[in-house]
Amino acid sequence: MGIAGRHDHAEPHGHTGHGHAGQHDHKWAQYAREQLRRAGHNRGASRDAMIEVFAGEGCACSAREIEELANRERLDRKPVGRSSIYRAIEELHDLGLITRVDLGDGVTRYEAVRPDDDHHHHHILCEQCGALIPFDDAELERAIGAIAGRHGFVVKEHDVTLRGVCWQCERTS
């Protein structure tokens, strides 16, 4: 296995427990477009399609996955270009509409952030089967808050990623 677990484990899949293809989160999509408009952005086809993707997929998506999803079932229209994906990700991220999820495999993933912030969570990754499981923990958040204060930092973001082997893989191997 590679040093950085790069390209050597299965694609993270399912298991996210919240949000599956098909159940578009209209509320978030609407919220996102509203925020974009307020920030003085025009409404373009590319970014719009991406909002649909984020609204439909609850789990963390990489740029390439977003690209594929945005272009799937849209063979009629002109495909969304790769650069547009990255540029829109930057805008959405700057506005806090999506959050970065770094699993340490060299690919940056993103997922929608709900306005009512009660979906804040982190991830556990099974290095064997690629399962990506979200979790949240009050004690963890409290500890992080305390650390930030202790060091006089204004913490804007924090990532916590646990890597290991899930019980299913553990038993199999």
Add this chain to the structure above:
Amino acid sequence: MGIAGRHDHAEPHGHTGHGHAGQHDHKWAQYAREQLRRAGHNRGASRDAMIEVFAGEGCACSAREIEELANRERLDRKPVGRSSIYRAIEELHDLGLITRVDLGDGVTRYEAVRPDDDHHHHHILCEQCGALIPFDDAELERAIGAIAGRHGFVVKEHDVTLRGVCWQCERTS
């Protein structure tokens, strides 16, 4: 600035509080070579030079930084190749001699792990000045342990990175 903070903030520097250029950690270097030998590895010039780098630099280094450091002041000898750097990193990491530090800027960093494991820590990164400050926190570790157990995971590694603005930059801006 980039979505992933990529290439857009100063290089993380100093401030690590433990280990500065010049004070080679002979104990670790010796330990590392011992472990390597036990694992059935021969002793090559390239990996050897890298061990010196890790022993001398206490803070997190990227592959490129390691390369530069390993080749600095060694203009007489043949330079250490890039692939050797990555290959050695993989071996050292597999043996648990170095740990990965992912700051989310697209570059993977590594730092030496002391045998007596009392140097386990995480990092706070100032997105403005690039300062990288290590910290450790018992409550945080406890929370992570509890989460792992709750989800039936055997957690082998965990990253916690806080991103924000340090008090110095906060006051300046």
Add this chain to the structure above:
DNA sequence: ATCAGTGCAAAACATTTGCAGCATG
């Protein structure tokens, strides 16, 4: 009309891999 938004192609980077030669045990 104006200017943000977009697609394409090329560039910039980090990392990985193939391979032939060198060095260690």
Add this chain to the structure above:
DNA sequence: CATGCTGCAAATGTTTTGCACTGAT
């Protein structure tokens, strides 16, 4: 002297950038 270690160069994969064009207001 066999096999592990190494450097080089080329390949891979992700993200960024330049530029001309399109579409929204």
